[in-house]
Amino acid sequence: MTNWIDxxxxxxxxxxxxxxxxxxxxxxxxxxxxxxxxxxxxNACPHKAGPLAEGIVHGKSxxxxxxxxxxxxxxxxxxxxxxxxxxxxxxxxxxxxxxxxRSFLRAQAxx
Amino acid sequence: xxxxxxVIGAGxxxxxxxxxxxxxxxxYDVTLFNAEARGNYNRIMLxxxxxxxKTYDEIVTHDADWYEANGVTCRFGEHVTAIDxxxxxxxxxxxxxxxxxxxIATGSAPFIIPVQGKxxxxxITYRDLDDTNAMIDxxxxxxxAVVIGGGxxxxxxxxxxxxxxxxxxVLHLMGHLMERQLDESAGFLLRxxxxxxxxxxxxxASTVAILGETHVEGVMLEDNTGLEADLVVMAxxxxxxxxxxxxxxxxxxxxxxxxxxxxxxxxxxxxxxECVEFDGHLFGLVAPLYDQAKVVADSLVDEPNAFVVxxxxxxxxxxxxxxxxxxxxxxxxxREDIVFRDPARGVYRRLVIDDDVLIGAVMYxxxxxxxxxxxxxxxxxDISDMRDTLIFGPAYQGGxxxxxxxAVAALPRDAEICGCNGICKRQxxxxxxxxxxDLGAVRATTKASGSCGTCTGLVEQVLAVTLGDDFVMPAAxxxxxxxxxxxxxxRRMIKSRALKSMPAVWQECGWKTSxxxxxxxxxxxxxxxxxxxxxxxDDPQSRFINERKHANIQKDGxxxxxxxxxxxxxxxxELRAIADAADKYAVPTVKVTGGQRIxxxxxxxxxxxxxxxDLNAAGMVSGHAYSKGLRTVKTCVGxxxxxxxxxxxxxxxxxLEKTLWGSWTPHKLKLAVSGCPRNCAxxxxxxxxxxxxxxxxxxxxxxxxxxDVKETELLVQVATEDEVIAVIKAVTQLxxxxxxxxxxxxxxxxxxxLEWIKEQIDNPQTRQALVDRFELSQSIYRKDPWAEHAADxxxxxxxxxxxxLEAAE
Ligand code: SRM
Ligand SMILES: Cc1cc2nc3c(=O)[nH]c(=O)nc-3n(C[C@H](O)[C@H](O)[C@H](O)COP(=O)(O)OP(=O)(O)OC[C@H]3O[C@@H](n4cnc5c(N)ncnc54)[C@H](O)[C@@H]3O)c2cc1C
Ligand code: SF4
Ligand code: FES
Numbered sequence: 001m002t003n004w005i006d007x008x009x010x011x012x013x014x015x016x017x018x019x020x021x022x023x024x025x026x027x028x029x030x031x032x033x034x035x036x037x038x039x040x041x042x043n044a045c046p047h048k049a050g051p052l053a054e055g056i057v058h059g060k061s062x063x064x065x066x067x068x069x070x071x072x073x074x075x076x077x078x079x080x081x082x083x084x085x086x087x088x089x090x091x092x093x094x095x096x097x098x099x100x101x102r103s104f105l106r107a108q109a110x111x
Numbered sequence: 112x113x114x115x116x117x118v119i120g121a122g123x124x125x126x127x128x129x130x131x132x133x134x135x136x137x138x139y140d141v142t143l144f145n146a147e148a149r150g151n152y153n154r155i156m157l158x159x160x161x162x163x164x165k166t167y168d169e170i171v172t173h174d175a176d177w178y179e180a181n182g183v184t185c186r187f188g189e190h191v192t193a194i195d196x197x198x199x200x201x202x203x204x205x206x207x208x209x210x211x212x213x214x215i216a217t218g219s220a221p222f223i224i225p226v227q228g229k230x231x232x233x234x235i236t237y238r239d240l241d242d243t244n245a246m247i248d249x250x251x252x253x254x255x256a257v258v259i260g261g262g263x264x265x266x267x268x269x270x271x272x273x274x275x276x277x278x279x280x281v282l283h284l285m286g287h288l289m290e291r292q293l294d295e296s297a298g299f300l301l302r303x304x305x306x307x308x309x310x311x312x313x314x315x316a317s318t319v320a321i322l323g324e325t326h327v328e329g330v331m332l333e334d335n336t337g338l339e340a341d342l343v344v345m346a347x348x349x350x351x352x353x354x355x356x357x358x359x360x361x362x363x364x365x366x367x368x369x370x371x372x373x374x375x376x377x378x379x380x381x382x383x384x385e386c387v388e389f390d391g392h393l394f395g396l397v398a399p400l401y402d403q404a405k406v407v408a409d410s411l412v413d414e415p416n417a418f419v420v421x422x423x424x425x426x427x428x429x430x431x432x433x434x435x436x437x438x439x440x441x442x443x444x445x446r447e448d449i450v451f452r453d454p455a456r457g458v459y460r461r462l463v464i465d466d467d468v469l470i471g472a473v474m475y476x477x478x479x480x481x482x483x484x485x486x487x488x489x490x491x492x493d494i495s496d497m498r499d500t501l502i503f504g505p506a507y508q509g510g511x512x513x514x515x516x517x518a519v520a521a522l523p524r525d526a527e528i529c530g531c532n533g534i535c536k537r538q539x540x541x542x543x544x545x546x547x548x549d550l551g552a553v554r555a556t557t558k559a560s561g562s563c564g565t566c567t568g569l570v571e572q573v574l575a576v577t578l579g580d581d582f583v584m585p586a587a588x589x590x591x592x593x594x595x596x597x598x599x600x601x602r603r604m605i606k607s608r609a610l611k612s613m614p615a616v617w618q619e620c621g622w623k624t625s626x627x628x629x630x631x632x633x634x635x636x637x638x639x640x641x642x643x644x645x646x647x648x649d650d651p652q653s654r655f656i657n658e659r660k661h662a663n664i665q666k667d668g669x670x671x672x673x674x675x676x677x678x679x680x681x682x683x684x685e686l687r688a689i690a691d692a693a694d695k696y697a698v699p700t701v702k703v704t705g706g707q708r709i710x711x712x713x714x715x716x717x718x719x720x721x722x723x724x725d726l727n728a729a730g731m732v733s734g735h736a737y738s739k740g741l742r743t744v745k746t747c748v749g750x751x752x753x754x755x756x757x758x759x760x761x762x763x764x765x766x767l768e769k770t771l772w773g774s775w776t777p778h779k780l781k782l783a784v785s786g787c788p789r790n791c792a793x794x795x796x797x798x799x800x801x802x803x804x805x806x807x808x809x810x811x812x813x814x815x816x817x818x819d820v821k822e823t824e825l826l827v828q829v830a831t832e833d834e835v836i837a838v839i840k841a842v843t844q845l846x847x848x849x850x851x852x853x854x855x856x857x858x859x860x861x862x863x864x865l866e867w868i869k870e871q872i873d874n875p876q877t878r879q880a881l882v883d884r885f886e887l888s889q890s891i892y893r894k895d896p897w898a899e900h901a902a903d904x905x906x907x908x909x910x911x912x913x914x915x916l917e918a919a920e
Contacts, residue, residue, distance in 0.1 A: 007270065007912045008911045009486070012911060014651070014907075015909065016626065016652040016653075017652050019910065019911035019912055020910045020911060021910060021911050021912045021913075022910045022912070022913040022914060022915045023914045023915055024915040027910070028912055032627050035625075037754055049668075050665070051611075051664075051666070051668040052811055054656040054660070054664060054668070055629070055656070056469075056625055056629035056632060056633075056652070056653070056654075056655070057626070057652065058624065058627055058628045058629060058632065059624055059625050059626060059628075061628075063628070063629035065655065065656040065664055066664070067221065068629065070628075070629075091480060098911075109502065
């Protein structure tokens with residue numbers, strides 16, 4: 001069962017940018033691509049927990065700002081030689097508003 | 112009845128007329144006068160004779176047998192002194208001859224500047240074989256030559272004399288060489304190449320006197336510079352030789368006036384060549400003279416024909432100075448310029464387009480495609496379909512994608528490939544022919560690409576072109592996987608095709624990804640804002656987080672905050688404000704940096720706009736400790752306090768920091784000013800360092816003390832602070848415009864050479880233009896990003912939402 005909650009306006013995040021959503025168990029990074037798709041991932045790089053929301057967004061990937069690992073926004077998987085994965089959460093856009101699934105909070109809380 | 116044709120002057124034009132006439136079996140009985148004691152020869156080949164590449168015999172166009180076979184009465188070595196139009200006779204030094212038709216082909220006479228000493232032995236002009244021989248004789252004795260005039264003739268004379276071992280100086284009145292054929296950029300490259308051949312060049316040099324008692328000894332310039340000279344060659348211009356025509360009462364303006372049939376105001380008298388003026392035009396190159404010659408010959412046999420003025424192209428016959436100029440390349444309303452430069456290879460191309468038609472072209476360094484461009488000019492071809500790729504030449508037309516190999520294949524054999532070691536394509540091709548079939552072997556045998564390595568790609572391309580399928584090209588060192596192009600290629604495209612947005616670059620350069628990546632986007636963002644400061648809007652999303660958030664990210668995701676302390680000077684109030692901010696935002700670490708200022712480490716992203724606002728309120732601005740841009744200007748105490756200080760190093764450092772701050776550069780840019788050579792500010796290991804000395808300021812560049820430790824090299828010594836500031840702005844701009852992203856100055860310098868940088872900075876116009884472009888860019892970027900973000904973007908530093916509260920419910 002999904003339970004979408006309205007987080008913010010799409011335009012609160014620049015294209016090819018990200019902002020974080022604070023939760024009781026850390027931050028989730030919400031990304032907006034050039035094609036106006038949104039993705040939500042844990043804001044911690046699988047390498048050394050770099051803040052992915054501060055990375056450079058390109059295509060459907062983000063490059064971690066600390067040591068340049070490239071992470072797929074769709075799968076959370078590190079690309080290329082690097083090995084690791086970030087948790088991803090359902091996210092979507094409705095009427096130019098960003099919606100996240102409330103259940104991710106529980107997942108966060110349970111983790 | 113055969114008619115009598117008398118021809119005055121056996122030059123390049125009349126030689127052509129006679130050929131056409133005899134081919135047409137016109138039946139004229141020809142008498143040919145020539146003041147020179149010889150018949151027709153190829154005058155333009157005097158330069159190869161001077162330089163020793165050809166002999167006189169090789170350049171004779173018509174020999175004694177030819178004149179005899181065609182029944183020409185030769186009166187060589189005889190000056191014609193008068194024309195009697197009533198009697199229809201011509202009088203030479205040895206007697207008079209009657210004509211039915213007369214052809215005046217007296218060419219032109221070198222212009223001699225009316226200065227004292229112009230008649231001294233050892234002062235010669237450059238027009239005929241006698242002049243050439245006089246120069247060859249003078250050069251045999253060695254010594255110094257001064258050539259007055261930096262046009263086509265003067266430069267060919269200078270190169271020839273240098274070839275023969277003389278120490279040559281060229282004096283040129285204008286700001287750059289061959290100013291009528293070349294624009295400044297090409298003029299600069301030409302100057303550089305000639306200087307590399309040992310020819311010294313002084314522009315804006317006005318000769319006031321030629322010195323000497325019995326023989327020339329020197330030349331004096333207007334600014335009282337004296338130059339020693341054993342030989343002076345005057346090549347300041349030519350003037351049509353019209354004296355006979357004027358005396359005979361023909362209509363003469365600057366030249367002898369002719370109609371389209373080349374008839375003078377006396378219809379039985381024709382004129383051809385450099386002595387004529389047609390429709391306001393004078394002529395100084397052979398191409399139009401050949402057209403005229405055909406018209407004269409046709410008119411003499413009553414064939415209808417008319418002379419029309421066509422576009423002209425100029426080339427210089429100096430080996431290694433490949434230049435080409437054609438048409439009209441002055442700036443003008445509605446005219447569009449396409450420029451392509453490769454400073455590393457010394458290649459420059461400029462096309463001027465008016466209303467979809469190419470009207471002018473200037474090329475230097477790589478002139479392989481010049482004929483194609485000249486064709487487009489002459490034919491007035493509509494170029495709208497190929498405008499985008501026009502500058503790259505014919506190899507790129509017809510829908511073929513950009514293929515760097517075609518350009519390399521088209522390079523002339525003496526095009527320099529490896530700038531560091533002076534290796535040209537020929538040497539690489541020869542090495543390949545001798546069995547060097549891979550990069551390592553070429554490098555081992557020729558040294559090409561063995562130094563700074565920037566030409567590695569080109570060397571590989573020469574290998575690929577020469578060996579064809581036998582050579583497997585290693586992946587070119589492209590910027591990143593998004594493109595096959597190198598940084599240099601892309602920078603060229605951005606400039607030459609006026610690409611002013613990131614999508615334009617992606618589209619036009621065939622990016623393979625939709626929107627680049629973290630490697631190419633920051634580079635492109637810099638290139639675009641550096642090349643188009645007014646047109647391009649900076650893209651924060653293409654910047655590394657430090658530059659996006661104007662703070663250095665730390666390993667735990669917090670940030671560091673470094674306010675400016677101009678020149679390392681602070682005040683108790685500033686220190687108090689910093690202390691207060693550290694308390695208020697619970698800054699865990701306060702550290703004095705290596706850049707003479709204070710770092711507040713461990714600030715939360717959300718707090719950044721607030722701490723900045725507090726620091727702003729105390730008068731402090733961003734220190735850009737995070738930027739590929741101006742960092743700090745370190746100073747020492749200088750004359751204010753120090754017993755050894757020679758100048759106000761602190762004050763100069765502050766001025767420099769205030770003028771340069773905010774500017775973006777290919778990599779970080781650090782400066783220092785030391786008050787004396789004890790160098791307490793460590794100026795000689797900065798990107799740009801100033802060491803004050805009694806007589807002024809030594810500005811040196813290319814230092815570093817990071818992964819590589821480099822000492823700076825002297826760029827220039829100047830006398831005043833204003834000059835220091837101008838030089839530093841200029842060199843910063845040059846670096847901004849030319850360097851590859853993430854090359855510090857020392858790396859860039861290794862590629863283009865300190866000499867090249869020096870020449871740009873030494874040239875007053877170039878320096879000023881760089882300063883102006885720097886200031887233009889600073890009108891946008893010299894501002895405090897902290898204040899702006901604190902005011903308008905504070906919100907974006909906060910979390911998008913805080914669900915922690917909700918979850919806690
Ligand atoms: C704060 C400071 C160290 C200090 O506590 O003194 C410092 C800190 C950093 N330096 Fe530095 N450098 C500092 C002076 C220097 C100096 C000394 C100097 O400038 O006189 C050098 C050697 C001189 C030079 O640059 O040639 C220096 C050579 C480097 C290098 C190597 C650059 C190179 O071309 O080899 C890097 C790496 C880079 O820029 O790519 C670097 C990079 C960094 C970064 C930005 C690393 C990063 O990307 O996160 C560090 C940021 C720390 C932070 O979070 O704030 N830092 N760094 C100094 C700040 C100076 C300032 O006030 O702006
Ligand atoms: C060193 C040099 C290099 C050049 N290089 C180039 C080049 O690369 N490309 C190019 O297009 N052009 C070049 N030119 C220019 C080109 O040579 C001239 O445009 C061309 O020679 C002019 O031809 P002309 O027949 O009008 O005159 P000329 O070739 O000068 O012939 C005129 C002849 O008339 C004779 N004469 C003059 N008055 C009298 C008189 N009263 N009685 C009898 N005889 C008389 C002169 O002695 C002379 O021999 C060069 C010129 C020089 C000097
Ligand atoms: S560099 Fe010279 S002026 Fe500066 S502190 Fe050292 S000794 Fe004094
Ligand atoms: S923490 Fe992300 S790459 Fe190292």
